[in-house]
Amino acid sequence: MLAALALAVLLVAVVDRFHGHSSLAFAAAIILLMVANAPMLRFNCPRCGKNAFFCGIFVIPWPNRICTRCGQDLGAGHGKNADG
Numbered sequence: 817m818l819a820a821l822a823l824a825v826l827l828v829a830v831v832d833r834f835h836g837h838s839s840l841a842f843a844a845a846i847i848l849l850m851v852a853n854a855p856m857l858r859f860n861c862p863r864c865g866k867n868a869f870f871c872g873i874f875v876i877p878w879p880n881r882i883c884t885r886c887g888q889d890l891g892a893g894h895g896k897n898a899d900g
């Protein structure tokens with residue numbers, strides 16, 4: 817995600833340098849970010865479907881370990897069960 821963001825910024829900067837201000841490069845960067853975010857946006861809570869990367873209205877670059885809506889443990893909870 818952060819690498820994709822850096823790549824997108826770099827792409828815009830490079831194309832901007834060689835071709836002047838280009839909305840095409842900007843569009844390409846947006847598409848690149850969308851592609852990079854596609855798997856991230858599918859990471860939803862198995863119980864209520866809330867996206868693990870959204871904390872309220874904020875998008876966070878790392879997934880919540882516990883669903884902020886229903887409290888479902890979103891981590892790889894196989895084996896360890898702390899619920900006791």
Ligand SMILES: [Zn+2]
Nearest residue numbers: 861864883886
């Ligand atoms: Zn949930």
